[in-house]
Amino acid sequence: MEPILRGVNLVKRYGRVTALDHCNFELYPGEILAVIGDNGAGKSSLIKAVSGATIPDEGEVYLEGKRVHFQSPLDARHAGIETVYQTLAMSPALSIADNMFMGRELRKPGFMGSVLRRLDRPEMERIAREKLTELGLMTIQNINQAVETLSGGQRQGVAVARAAAFGSKVIILDEPTAALGVKESRRVLELILDVKARGIPIVLISHNMPHVFEVADRIHIHRLGKRLCVINPKDHSMSDAVALMTGAKEPEEQHAA
Amino acid sequence: MEPILRGVNLVKRYGRVTALDHCNFELYPGEILAVIGDNGAGKSSLIKAVSGATIPDEGEVYLEGKRVHFQSPLDARHAGIETVYQTLAMSPALSIADNMFMGRELRKPGFMGSVLRRLDRPEMERIAREKLTELGLMTIQNINQAVETLSGGQRQGVAVARAAAFGSKVIILDEPTAALGVKESRRVLELILDVKARGIPIVLISHNMPHVFEVADRIHIHRLGKRLCVINPKDHSMSDAVALMTGAKEPEEQHAA
Amino acid sequence: MSEGSANSQDYETVVKAGTAEKVAEFGGGPVSALKRIQHMLHKAPSMVPLIVLVMSIVIFGILLGSKFFSPFALTLILQQVAIVGIVGAAQSLVILTAGIDLSVGAIMVLSSVVMGQFAFRYGIPVEVAVGCGLLCGVLCGYINGWLVAVMKLPPFIVTLGMWQIVLATNFLYSANETIRSQDIDSQAPLLHFFGRTLSIGADEAGRGGATFTYGVIFMVCLVLLLAYVLRETAWGRHVYAVGDDPEAAELSGVQIRKVLISVYVLSGLICAFAGWVLIGRIGSVSPTSGQLSNIESITAVVIGGISLFGGRGSILGMLFGALIVGVFTLGLRLLGADAQWTYLLIGVLIIAAVAVDQWIRKVSV
Amino acid sequence: MSEGSANSQDYETVVKAGTAEKVAEFGGGPVSALKRIQHMLHKAPSMVPLIVLVMSIVIFGILLGSKFFSPFALTLILQQVAIVGIVGAAQSLVILTAGIDLSVGAIMVLSSVVMGQFAFRYGIPVEVAVGCGLLCGVLCGYINGWLVAVMKLPPFIVTLGMWQIVLATNFLYSANETIRSQDIDSQAPLLHFFGRTLSIGADEAGRGGATFTYGVIFMVCLVLLLAYVLRETAWGRHVYAVGDDPEAAELSGVQIRKVLISVYVLSGLICAFAGWVLIGRIGSVSPTSGQLSNIESITAVVIGGISLFGGRGSILGMLFGALIVGVFTLGLRLLGADAQWTYLLIGVLIIAAVAVDQWIRKVSV
Amino acid sequence: ADTGACLITKTDTNPFFVKMKEGAEAKAKELGIALKTFAGKVDGDHETQVAAIETCIADGAKGILLTASDTSSIVTAVKQARDAGILVIALDTPLEPADAADATFATDNFLAGELIGKWAKATLGDKAADARIAMLDLAISQPTVGVLRDQGFLQGFGIDLGNPDKWGDETDPRVVGHDVTAGNEEGGRKAMENLLAKDPAINVVYTINEPAAAGAYEALKSIGRENDVLIVSVDGGCPGVANVKDGIIGATSQQYPLLMASLGIEAIAKWAADGSKPEPTPGKSFYDTGVALVTDKPADGVESISVAEGTDRCWG
Ligand SMILES: Nc1ncnc2c1ncn2[C@@H]1O[C@H](COP(=O)(O)OP(=O)(O)OP(=O)(O)O)[C@@H](O)[C@H]1O
Numbered sequence A, B: 001m002e003p004i005l006r007g008v009n010l011v012k013r014y015g016r017v018t019a020l021d022h023c024n025f026e027l028y029p030g031e032i033l034a035v036i037g038d039n040g041a042g043k044s045s046l047i048k049a050v051s052g053a054t055i056p057d058e059g060e061v062y063l064e065g066k067r068v069h070f071q072s073p074l075d076a077r078h079a080g081i082e083t084v085y086q087t088l089a090m091s092p093a094l095s096i097a098d099n100m101f102m103g104r105e106l107r108k109p110g111f112m113g114s115v116l117r118r119l120d121r122p123e124m125e126r127i128a129r130e131k132l133t134e135l136g137l138m139t140i141q142n143i144n145q146a147v148e149t150l151s152g153g154q155r156q157g158v159a160v161a162r163a164a165a166f167g168s169k170v171i172i173l174d175e176p177t178a179a180l181g182v183k184e185s186r187r188v189l190e191l192i193l194d195v196k197a198r199g200i201p202i203v204l205i206s207h208n209m210p211h212v213f214e215v216a217d218r219i220h221i222h223r224l225g226k227r228l229c230v231i232n233p234k235d236h237s238m239s240d241a242v243a244l245m246t247g248a249k250e251p252e253e254q255h256a257a
Numbered sequence C, D: 001m002s003e004g005s006a007n008s009q010d011y012e013t014v015v016k017a018g019t020a021e022k023v024a025e026f027g028g029g030p031v032s033a034l035k036r037i038q039h040m041l042h043k044a045p046s047m048v049p050l051i052v053l054v055m056s057i058v059i060f061g062i063l064l065g066s067k068f069f070s071p072f073a074l075t076l077i078l079q080q081v082a083i084v085g086i087v088g089a090a091q092s093l094v095i096l097t098a099g100i101d102l103s104v105g106a107i108m109v110l111s112s113v114v115m116g117q118f119a120f121r122y123g124i125p126v127e128v129a130v131g132c133g134l135l136c137g138v139l140c141g142y143i144n145g146w147l148v149a150v151m152k153l154p155p156f157i158v159t160l161g162m163w164q165i166v167l168a169t170n171f172l173y174s175a176n177e178t179i180r181s182q183d184i185d186s187q188a189p190l191l192h193f194f195g196r197t198l199s200i201g202a203d204e205a206g207r208g209g210a211t212f213t214y215g216v217i218f219m220v221c222l223v224l225l226l227a228y229v230l231r232e233t234a235w236g237r238h239v240y241a242v243g244d245d246p247e248a249a250e251l252s253g254v255q256i257r258k259v260l261i262s263v264y265v266l267s268g269l270i271c272a273f274a275g276w277v278l279i280g281r282i283g284s285v286s287p288t289s290g291q292l293s294n295i296e297s298i299t300a301v302v303i304g305g306i307s308l309f310g311g312r313g314s315i316l317g318m319l320f321g322a323l324i325v326g327v328f329t330l331g332l333r334l335l336g337a338d339a340q341w342t343y344l345l346i347g348v349l350i351i352a353a354v355a356v357d358q359w360i361r362k363v364s365v
Numbered sequence E: 001a002d003t004g005a006c007l008i009t010k011t012d013t014n015p016f017f018v019k020m021k022e023g024a025e026a027k028a029k030e031l032g033i034a035l036k037t038f039a040g041k042v043d044g045d046h047e048t049q050v051a052a053i054e055t056c057i058a059d060g061a062k063g064i065l066l067t068a069s070d071t072s073s074i075v076t077a078v079k080q081a082r083d084a085g086i087l088v089i090a091l092d093t094p095l096e097p098a099d100a101a102d103a104t105f106a107t108d109n110f111l112a113g114e115l116i117g118k119w120a121k122a123t124l125g126d127k128a129a130d131a132r133i134a135m136l137d138l139a140i141s142q143p144t145v146g147v148l149r150d151q152g153f154l155q156g157f158g159i160d161l162g163n164p165d166k167w168g169d170e171t172d173p174r175v176v177g178h179d180v181t182a183g184n185e186e187g188g189r190k191a192m193e194n195l196l197a198k199d200p201a202i203n204v205v206y207t208i209n210e211p212a213a214a215g216a217y218e219a220l221k222s223i224g225r226e227n228d229v230l231i232v233s234v235d236g237g238c239p240g241v242a243n244v245k246d247g248i249i250g251a252t253s254q255q256y257p258l259l260m261a262s263l264g265i266e267a268i269a270k271w272a273a274d275g276s277k278p279e280p281t282p283g284k285s286f287y288d289t290g291v292a293l294v295t296d297k298p299a300d301g302v303e304s305i306s307v308a309e310g311t312d313r314c315w316g
């Protein structure tokens, strides 16, 4: 089977720091691929490189077998790739609904919308409220709150809700549950499984091994800027995965990248 | 025994949002107190109120039995309370060492330091490197990197290292391992136990139940802006804790706040 | 699934049982009238400069009586503020994107000179000449926008450079020639369009009473229109997002280049309109006007509560900010302060106005 | 400890075994000379305006030959830039804290007027009069700082207000009287201290050759001193931290109030020194000087690569920025461009200089 | 052209200086002199003028024509230039002291003001006793040209000056107030409006120059008072004279910038040729290029020329 999203030989340097060091990456249709690795291993750099948020110094990216040259995250989004960045990418002073619909706002029906180009706020707020409720983020009291006034976890919840609502081909989640509570994290995992059931493949970066082993179909282990190996969670224990990613153990031949 | 840090009847409102609703809080000498609760329950608001980062609308704060009126985080710091905020509180454009020693820089010995007030950069960098190594943050390649160029987890590691290195009376950690990897998280837990062994009490906010149950002496469960109850991790299961904090279960009489 | 996971996460299963979920509501205390006002101020931040404005009108009204508190004096302030208000609208847009436009005054003057010279020097029909003037503003704005958005140069430098370039072009092109009001009246009255007035309650000779020039009406309509666009359309939200955090905006799919270029182009166009209004106000076409427009418009924007760091504030606030300065200027002159003292006192009052503004905001958090 | 925890976390135990830990080193490719230059530029961002500066000196040198590329002309540029350079140092400090100081020029002039008038009008010994002038600068700076740090008003508004207040005070106090150079020479020569010169290689009549005024030497020493303080002392790091993210700085224990007030006070003091240097440069004490100092100093700061949003950039860059403008101005004038064409070209060149700067930076990431 | 000369004006946006520059350029071309022109960025921009003098020295110029923004401060720089063997001629504005320059070709600004003051008084006749006067000045820094014209006007009108070195200290109730215009239409209109709000009965308006007068007229027109107020001004630029013709301005004092400029260039050419310097007008410390009152409503006892004559001699 052909990977839906593929990175080959990706290199990204920042001054003296090499964040990606000839790294490969494959995501297959319909799967949940987890990416794990130490802090600073280059996971975020990897997904930024395949989602247009940075342009790699070297290497190629393929979407459904065709070479793509994303110049901006918008390009990737138009191609159907929706990403939750670790920094969340929200406009702090704007409201929850404004952020969720940024760049794809809904307009009022009829004259108001087509000529006066008026936004359909009630509708956007309704949908935003609905998506947040799906995630169990019930503590948000005021849907018009500016994002900067939300708690850390609430903010992350909004970002995840946005990606889940709009992704069509690939959804990439960079540590989506880091700041979330127990209940909210579970909802995100359920959501990930939902999305998979809709046939959309997912990239999940996470430091939470139980979560990773619960939902992932394959696990990409990232170390020192490149893919160390890919393992199947059914064949390996969490201890193996941790040992591999921290360098306590060498990968077996057949899995090595 | 008298609590070392105590908040009574704390109230904090933001416009229509009530973040703290007549909330009480006690930290006893030498203990590790975990604070858990849903996203947006008001945990961060609580620790901001007792550490001088916000001034509560109502209520009192006592340190070692004496009423205190912190006007700024610096006041709290001078009183020996060191805090890792959820937002990390780092200056993005400055280096790791600059951030770690912000407000308590080391000066060169002798004339250079006392008269020319020159900073002892090599020494500060050495200590910074050492503290980060203690946390296992080995992927930081360049100790002079600006904090904004660090990965999410690296950044958090720097903040935790800073608090651990300087706290003298109370250390407060707001989700210190949220962005950390498996290895780095373990190091933080070890560090917390180390600090406790040095006799310094710790407040730990975390959504990671296994971690909380592993290290906490008491667990403060926060819900809807106030303390729901305090439980002893030895007497209760994680499921109990989660049920309480999400509202699936009512607290028994004797624990209620 | 592997070992561990099933039982390690079992405590999480309780959340599935869940309780009846509803949006959390914390205990709110009794809501006093004061609290309600505070909340209103919080929701509509442009109310704050409005309060300062009303307060200053009331104070000068008490001090000066009907001399100040008359339809004539109050509409005079509107006339005096019209240019700053229009240019301030352009400035607001740019500042909302975390930029700054130092070239507004220069673009305004060059556009007015183009309108005049095209009509008089080349004898082009005045409607076309006006169109050319507007186009000139658009062009200058486009160059600014291109340099900021595509070349990624700091707006301060770009518009500082453009200021000098446009101003010098203006003097070189116009050869410093003024076109007189009388000639315009007889040959190209359209240039005076915005100088026409609508008087209400004047005496027979047309004195006293409230006088609104078309320029004033244009300013008010423009600000209301922009307030609508900024609040109620996608483009408006994008302007705020770009100013708030350009990186986040880009990552969340805003086409920052397009937004920035469109903002500067629009700003140029509005400045060109300001140039047209300027002809109506001063009667003649004069290349030496508008030298302080940039500082005056930025002042109005900042007093109105728009952050120079972008992304926060409302354009209505800018209008109130401009009016506050206008009220102070006229009020102080009427109180008999001489020019130097007025200048000094306006400095004091600008600081005081913003201090009051800040104080009201703090109370109303 | 309760159930679950022991076995749930057991996978984590492997990390305790750990491998020999050392700081990660990724595979670095071969390091070319170009890469090394890029890296150097990355480490020392003020190098970039320096490169632009050297380039422009070379270009004008080629175009104009020895008329421009002579010790006399080159040191003349230094003299012409001295005031902007000193005021720019004050401006840099303020801008690094994410502020802006529009009152620099006014404070400079008022301080120089105080020095002159105290010595002449009241016959106070000139040393004391100079001290009073410096104190006047400190006081103005303190008021700015207090309003910004304690009252939390936006720096733009505070210093805009102060600009008007100080300027009007200056006119009212001085009654627009100029103190003549001859009188200063005979009665209070200390006021001319910074006008004294150090000539190297001049002919017998003292013409030609390199001429350094004490003012120029003061400017260079001041900038070097501030560069040291900003880089190598705790206070300097705090200035950057406050400008970078004031909230984070406060949470991490910086006394932002104190830092801000000290910055504005220092800025006032430096402006007062600039006033003293100004007397040396123009010979007399003139209340109408310095009207453009604020915009010129901000320009130098921004061309030098300091971010108007605070926290980024180096004060050495400001000096190079000021010199770039000085070189362009003299060079273009010597090339015979007339005033408006010079303004136009300087506008173009400012944009170009920053574009080159941006381009070098981009290449060197 | 190996003789170099510099013209340094206060600004080159004021038509007055633009014409002066054009006059100088034309004359320089005729005499084969290489002229470089400099100007301050705004009126009162003194430092740019100092830098310009330095540039001229570096450039090896033979002579400098200067309209000083700050008449006494510039003296140091002028001395430097003269020490370097350069002929320095002040145009339009005498230096302080006047002999700091080698020669001065200027209008007598006090006289210019006095002429319009006398004319206004004579035209009003009896009504002058209870006139309501608005004074539209240049800038709050009270530059000397502004003070001279303002005080000259008041003197001519018969008002006690107080300190003749500044405006604003008069006690005569006929003076409604002073406001500043920056010498352009926009400022003229706003200042007029402010003073009208203070006293709607104003019937005499002094203006620093003709653009300010045009602005003041617009303000009067907007409230329908354009026909019963007397506006006087200074300059004599062609648009200004045309405004006198149209009755917008009652009378204006005309000055002759082209003459100043061409005389200046000629003097430099002579200096370069044989080292001789020009002489001042007998009895004055400077060479007076003259001033004439332009009006079609001549008043008794005030010498004036007709609009037709004024149009012939106007500039800009
Ligand atoms: N803009 C940048 N400039 C310089 N170095 C950078 C930049 N961005 C990332 N890096 C460096 O690149 C390396 C990889 O960072 P990256 O953010 O990809 O790590 P990560 O695997 O996502 O870590 P985490 O789990 O902590 O999020 C780190 O060493 C980091 O310091």
Ligand SMILES: Nc1ncnc2c1ncn2[C@@H]1O[C@H](COP(=O)(O)OP(=O)(O)OP(=O)(O)O)[C@@H](O)[C@H]1O
Residues within 6 Å of the ligand: A139, A140, A141, A145, A148, A149, A150, A151, A152, A153, A154, A179, A181, B014, B015, B017, B018, B019, B037, B038, B039, B040, B041, B042, B043, B044, B045, B046, B086
């Ligand atoms: N500055 C603010 N303005 C308005 N509302 C705020 C502000 N800060 C916090 N809140 C609100 O107060 C409530 C409590 O927030 P807080 O950050 O204390 O939650 P938390 O328990 O720390 O959540 P998390 O686990 O997600 O960090 C939230 O509903 C939040 O939206």
Ligand SMILES: O[C@@H]1[C@@H](O)[C@H](O)OC[C@H]1O
Residues within 6 Å of the ligand: E014, E016, E092, E093, E145, E183, E208, E209, E234, E235
């Ligand atoms: O004489 C000049 C005058 O005509 C102009 O309007 O302003 C500046 C003066 O020097």
Ligand SMILES: [Mg+2]
Residues within 6 Å of the ligand: A043, A044, A045, A086, A174, B151, B152, B153
């Ligand atoms: Mg990451």
Ligand SMILES: [Mg+2]
Residues within 6 Å of the ligand: A151, A152, A153, B043, B044, B045, B086, B174
């Ligand atoms: Mg929190």
